[in-house]
Amino acid sequence: MTGRVIKAHGGYYFVKSNSRIVRCYARGKLRQQVQRLVAGDLVNFTIVDEEENEGVVEEVLPRKNQLIRPPVANIDQVLIVFAFAQPKPIPMLIDRMLVVIGAAGLKRALCFNKSDLATKEEVERLTSIYKNTGYPIMITSAKTGKGHEDIMNFLEGKVSIFSGPSGVGKSALLNFINPEFDLEIGELSSKISRGKHTTRLVQFLPVGNEGLVADTPGFTSLSLQGISLGELGHLFPEIARLSGECRFADCSHRSEPGCAVHEAFITNEIQESRYESYLKFYEEIQMADEDYKR
Numbered sequence: 001m002t003g004r005v006i007k008a009h010g011g012y013y014f015v016k017s018n019s020r021i022v023r024c025y026a027r028g029k030l031r032q033q034v035q036r037l038v039a040g041d042l043v044n045f046t047i048v049d050e051e052e053n054e055g056v057v058e059e060v061l062p063r064k065n066q067l068i069r070p071p072v073a074n075i076d077q078v079l080i081v082f083a084f085a086q087p088k089p090i091p092m093l094i095d096r097m098l099v100v101i102g103a104a105g106l107k108r109a110l111c112f113n114k115s116d117l118a119t120k121e122e123v124e125r126l127t128s129i130y131k132n133t134g135y136p137i138m139i140t141s142a143k144t145g146k147g148h149e150d151i152m153n154f155l156e157g158k159v160s161i162f163s164g165p166s167g168v169g170k171s172a173l174l175n176f177i178n179p180e181f182d183l184e185i186g187e188l189s190s191k192i193s194r195g196k197h198t199t200r201l202v203q204f205l206p207v208g209n210e211g212l213v214a215d216t217p218g219f220t221s222l223s224l225q226g227i228s229l230g231e232l233g234h235l236f237p238e239i240a241r242l243s244g245e246c247r248f249a250d251c252s253h254r255s256e257p258g259c260a261v262h263e264a265f266i267t268n269e270i271q272e273s274r275y276e277s278y279l280k281f282y283e284e285i286q287m288a289d290e291d292y293k294r
């Protein structure tokens, strides 16, 4: 039988096949492989004990894509969740997630949660940064239910994950979508309003008809490893769109004359924080490349 790993926990892999979920262990030869099984993996498995609903994973099918953080495979899209406050959004971290997830070939959308804690101006300020990127933007609140429909429409029929820092409300939003999920919601540490890493596992849950969505542990550090300097500009849609107009075909959009991207930054067509992120990531990749050559 073929199924999808929806959760890995305690040495077991919970494999969903149609409407059935079977608790499986992995064949010895699989356990020795370097590639660990992760949530989202598609596998061939056999039932070993019908009564106990236990099986064994025989084979992992080739992955169509994967992320290292959170560890997950074979997904269609990622909802990048940040909060307007508690914890405060960090644009450069948002951009970093957009870049890393884009490099993995996945569709991205932005969710700004805890809108109940934000003024109109704050909502406008954060969303305006991403207006000309083309990414879908959802303004939500797990408290008031705002944006519920937008999220449901986004998730319908797709395999998705919620990803973002600890404490932004990923689990709370999922519980709001379906109270039966009954996911654990964390407290915030009082001083700096950071999350306490409440969610520890990647776990896929059924949503709508045919959809699957995973709650994932929050994280804040993310490596750009594997992303080339040439690729970076393509991972910022508003930069990619303009790069054909630069004087030099291989323009890095930093200080070359006739750079359409730099020009657009000057005229505010490209947002300052987005351009800053681009420059910062450029430097970071460049330094890593030099270290590698040394």
Ligand SMILES: Nc1nc2c(ncn2[C@@H]2O[C@H](COP(=O)(O)OP(=O)(O)OP(=O)(O)O)[C@@H](O)[C@H]2O)c(=O)[nH]1
Pocket (backbone or CB within 6 Å): 113, 114, 115, 116, 117, 140, 141, 142, 143, 144, 164, 165, 166, 167, 168, 169, 170, 171, 172, 173, 184, 185, 186, 187, 188, 195, 196, 197, 198, 199, 200, 216, 217, 218, 219
């Ligand atoms: N005011 C407000 N609080 C929220 C909202 N969503 C979540 N919270 C609160 O934020 C805190 C953290 O929520 P969680 O859902 O546990 O956050 P998480 O993103 O799953 O965090 P990790 O599992 O640690 O990665 C809880 O105290 C929630 O009650 C919201 O829309 N508005």
Ligand SMILES: [Mg+2]
Pocket (backbone or CB within 6 Å): 170, 171, 172, 184, 185, 186, 198, 199, 215, 216, 217, 218
């Ligand atoms: Mg959580």
Ligand SMILES: [Zn+2]
Pocket (backbone or CB within 6 Å): 243, 246, 247, 251, 252, 253, 254, 256, 258, 259, 260, 261, 262
């Ligand atoms: Zn340029």
